[in-house]
Structure formats: structure tokens, C-alpha cells
Amino acid sequence: MGILSEKLSSVKPSQTKAMTERAASLRAEGKQVITLSQGEPDFQTPDRICQAAIEAIRAGHTKYTAVAGIQSLRKAVIAKFQRENSLNFTLDQVTVGCGAKQLLFNALLASLDEGDEVVFPTPCWVSYPEIVKLAGGVPAPVETRVENGFIMTPDDLRSAITDKTKWLMLNSPSNPTGAVYSREDLEDLAAVLRDYPDVWVLSDDIYEHLVYGDTEFCTMAEIAPDLASRTLTVNGVSKSYAMTGWRVGYAGGPAELIKAMNTVQGQSTSHTCSIAQHAAVAALNGDQSFIREFRDAFKKRRDQVVGLLNQIPGLSCKAPDGAFYVFAECQGLLGTRAPSGKVLATDMDFALYLMEEAGVAVVPGSGFLADGFIRISYASSEEELANACAAISNAVSRLSRTQGAA
Template sequence: MKIVAEHLSQIRPSETKAMTARAAALKAQGKEVITLSQGEPDFATPENIGEAGVRAIREGRTRYTAVAGVIPLREAIRDKLLRENDLGYALDQITVGCGAKQVVFNALFASLNPGEQVVIPAPCWVSYPDMVRLAGGKPVVVDCSETDGFKLKPEALERAITSRTKWLMLNSPCNPTGAVYSEVDLIGLAEVLRKHPHVWVLADDIYEKLVYGDARFATIARAAPDLFNRTLTVNGVSKTNAMTGWRVGYGAGPIELIKVMNVIQGQITSHTSSISQYAAVEAIAGDQSYVPRFVAEFEKRRDLVVEKLNQAPGLTCSVPDGAFYVFPSCAGVLGRKTASGRVIETDTDFAMYLLEEAGVAVVPGSGFLASPYIRISYASSVEELTKACDRIIGACAKLSREKAA
């Protein structure tokens, strides 16, 4: 008798975690590998936030909390959403989870009936489709081309919606492309959604403050206030505040949804770490003078990586407006041969070639439902990024000039 449930046959391991694990295995063998596959800032958690966590321990704030999160944290989230996003929520419309990832999963698990559909613009974060499947739903993937800035267009959304559609997933700034939806973009999508009142919107805003140049962050519950009551706004402290390991995310939305999400979380994790919650109060409500410095450093790194990658034979890399990833096309290397005679047939082949030949770990675009691309995180030091990009340029130059017949 099989122990593994049948429905798990459709679920894939996270491609980002898998590539990072491969890199770690090579490092364990003594090989030098630069890991650019993980979406994790290399900055230390700011001192004021760390001190808040230490203070929580010293003050004995180490016991169970309410499933939805401690009141001071939900108050900080409420105030932040009003102050920065012009979104007004009551405390019982806010829930805190073990990272934004759990909040997204809780929402899907709480709302999807078997076979109901979730529209997911692609390229997309690797976990969205599998979380939908785990919750019993059906992901409906809509390809968004690079010529459209990797963003969902209203006409494509209209074609994707059916009577079974339950959610539209919107991630801006986007992982993996760095695409940022403007207020005008969101207003255009809202015009379609108004015609389909059964469709809810999950706005994943986790990279909210990591935008560059003339780009401006916008969220759909603010851009289209009439959709407020069918929007779940998700955010967290992992990326902007360099707190990936603290595992604190949050969601704000209609009370009937939040209540059921809390029921689900109460049967899984109960709540996120009490210590992390009190540190997150400081991250959200305390001094954030470090954020502009983080953003400026990320922008500098982005420009460096884009310039370097466009020197690599066969790669083309556009300039992203947000997050901390670039998503270059590797179409130009497909069909070329390695020195050993192996043909690079897919973006996965190319990612493995870079890992084995150049000692650089990247993630193939297929993991984000977009080929032929690779995702590179520039949340590493300038020195490490420079070395990695030079290795990628060298590895591309070693491929045969002629494509295999």
C-alpha cells in the first residue's frame, strides 16, 4: 500500500530550493559555487529590529499568542496600511502568518472548492500553481510576454476568466521578472474584474518597497476602491526588512475570509513565533531609515548585473523596475554545444551548465512557467555578483558558435 497521497503526484518541489540544494551539495564537495538562486537579501537584519526580538525574550514574551497575531503587531500593520497605502482595516480584518507564503496558502485553502480556478499571470513565483493544486483548485496560467513587460493585459485576463474562476493572483513587484504594475495597469485590470463579481483578487505585495527609478508601487485595493471588499492584500517583512528567517507575513481583507484563514492556521501552526512578531512590530512601526540605503544598493547591483549579462553571448537582459531579480532570455544559447559536445536544449540544461561549468547557481525559467529564461537574484555583494557575471560571460563564450542541426 502506498503511503503518499495521490494528489501529491501533481506537486513539484520548489525549483529555487532544488537549485540552492544542488549548489550546497557541490559546496560540500569542496567546489566553489556562487549561489544566485535564493530570493534572500544579504543584508543583516537591522539592529533595532534584532534588539526588539532580544527584548521580547528578556521580557518573557515567549508564550502562545492569538492565532491571528499579537495585538501590537496587528495594530502596527493596520496603521501601516492606512498610512502608506490608504487602506483602512479593522484589527479583525488582519491576520499574521509564518511568512507571506503561509498567508497565501491559508487563503487558497480557505476559499477554493474542488476544481475552482485561479488565474496566474506567468512568469510567476514557483509556489503559486502548486499551492492552488494542494488546495484542490486548478491553476489557469496566462502567459505574459516580455514585449508587454511581463505584465497581464486586460484582454488576456478577460479571456482567462470563466464561471469557475475564484481568484486572480497579482504579484507586484513580481518574482521572478521584477515587473511593476502601475496604477494605470491596475485600473485596466479592474475594469475587467468589475464585469466578473465572483472573482477575488490576491495582491501579493511582498516586494512593495523595492522599486527603482521612475517606477511607483500601486496596489489594486487602492487603485480600484470598489474592489476593496473582494481583495486580500498580502505583505510581510522578509524582503524589505531583511527578515527572511523570522517568518512573518500578513494578510488584510474581508472579515469572513480572514476568520476562516485563522481557523485553518489554528489547525496547522497556531501562530508564528511570538519573538518574531514583536520584532516585526519594530520593523513595521519603528525606524526604517535603512530602507532607502537597501533600495539604492539593490538598484546599483541591478544595473551592474544587467550591463554584464548583456555582454554574455546568447543572453539578453531587460531592466526590471522592482524586486531583486533579473530574468534574462537564454534563447540565444539554445541549440549550442558545450566543450564536451552536449547540446543545450532547454533553460534547465543551461542552468545546469552554469552550475557545473561556471560554479554559478541560477534558476531555470521553466520553474516560473516561462522558458527560455533564467532567474538571477542580485541580492548578493557587488564583488560576488561581478565574479558570477564574469563566469557566466565566460561560460557562454565557451559554447559553440554554431547551433546543432
């Protein structure tokens, strides 16, 4: 009998992390690799936020805190939800954890019984199915289509709900597609949910501030206040404030669920780092103007990458409305042969080929439950993105058609 639990045997390691680590080991061997596999902004955390952390250390804020987070942070979270989402929470309705990721874990561990199903649209973030499984639930992925802009339709949702469904998990803007649910999209889904009073909504808003052009960000609890009593809104400082390493996420929802999430966290990590919590207070309460600067830079890079990728025969993508990813279709290149003689049968083969031949790390779509795509993060400098796209183009031009290939 091995040491590993049966539960873990079905849980896959993150392909995003796997590709990034592979790139790092190639780099350690002296190879040049541009990493477009990582889901984090390349900007530095703004200085005033770093200063708040330094001051917190000097002021001796280096001890355990309340499980749900220091009061000043929970107040900052309440003010943020009020200011930006018109959501009103009290102190017992918000909590703070080690990144949005831990809050998703806490919520599912606190609410799922063995066999309960969690519906989410695919392509989805690599961690959704795995977190659901670790929490004892059953992932119920629902395929969305390129033609619909990767948006889950009301019919998709209705046909996925069973009497075991506990949650609908929504992520807008989406990782990996960048799709953003409009007010109307959410209203349509809310109309379906009204027929199923036992289904809760988990809204993962981590990319909230990264929407481009005229796109409006909306969240379910705001669009459908009547569903707020069964909605958990999760967010964090990682992506909007370039604070991925600080590990601060937060959530707002019904007090009973928040209390149970605190119980889970109280028996695991206790709370996120006290110093990082003080930095997050500064992030949420202070000047927000750099968010616009980040957003403008990302939009420019998005347009650059989309333009360059669409010039490569066999690759195609639309300009996504949000987040910092391009999800490019590579179906037309599958079945081609690399100069080594290897046939690229899957998107994983293609991603590995790009890593070895182009020196560019991307993530295969299969990691997001969508075969025939690659995800490219454009949270890198314009120069790196230009070099990466040129290298991809060059590597693709060296592929030859095999008989019967598309």
C-alpha cells in the same frame, strides 16, 4: 499502493530551493559556487529589530499568542496599510502568519472548492501553481510577453476567466520578472474585474518597497476601492526588512475571509513565533530609513548585472523596475554544445551547465512557467555579482554551435 496522495503526485518541489541546495552540496564537496538562485536579501536584519526580539525573550514573551497575532502587531499592520497604502482595516480584518507564503495557503485553503480555478500571470513565482494544487484548486496560468514588459493585459485577463474562476493572483513587483504594475495597468484590470463580481483578487505585495527610479508602487485595493470587499492584500517583512528567516507575513481583507484563514491557521501552525512577532512590531513601527539604503544598493546592483549580462552573446535582459531579480532570455544559447559534448536543449540544461562550469547557481525559467530564460537574483555583493557574470561569460564562450542551432 504507495504512501503518497494523488494530490501530491502533481505537486513539484521548488526549483529555487533545488538549485540552491545543489549549490550547497557542490560547495560541501569543496567546489566554489556563487549562489544567485536564492530569493533573499544578503543584508543582515537591522540591529534595532534584533534587539526588540532579545527584549521580547527577556520580557517572557515566549508563550502561545492569539492565532491572528499579538494585538500590537496587528495594530502595526493596520498603521502600515494606512500609512503606505491608504487602506483602512480594523483588527478583525488583518491577520499574521508564518511568512506571506502561509497566508497564501490559508487564503486558498479557506476559499477553494475542488475544481475552482486561480488565474495568475506567468512567469510566476514557483509556488503559485503548487499552492493552488495543494489547496484543491486548478492553476490557470496566463502567459505574458517580454514585449509587454511581462504585464498581464486586460484582454489576457478576460480570456482567462471562466465560471470556475475564484481568484486572480497578482504579484507586483514580480518574482521572477521584476515587472511592476502601474496605476493604469491596475485600473485596466479592475475594469475587467467589475464585469465578474465573483472573482476575488489576491494581491501579493511582498516586494512592495523594492521599486526603482520613478516607479510607483500601487496595490489593487487602493486603486479600486470598490473591489476592496473582494481583495486580500498580502505582504510581510521578509524582503523589505531582510527578515526572511523570521517568518512573519500579514494580510488585510474582508473580515469573513480573515476569520476563515485564522481557522485554517488555528488548526495548523497556530501562529508564527511570538518572538518574531515582537521583532516585526519593531520593524513596522520604527525608523524606516534603512529601506531606502537597501533599495539604493539593489538598484546599483541591478544596473551592474543588467549591463554585464547584456554584453554576453546569447543573453539579453531589460532593467526590471522592481524586486531583486533579472529574468534574462537565453533562447539564443539553447541547442549549443558544451565542451563535454552535451547539447544544451533546455533552460534547465543551461542552468545546470552554469552551475557545473561557471560555478554560478541560477534558476531556469521553466521553474516559473517560462521556458528559455534564467532568473538571476542580484541580492548579493557587487564583487560576487561581478565574479559571477565574468564566470557566466567565460562558460558561454566555451559553448559551440551545433548544426541547426539558433
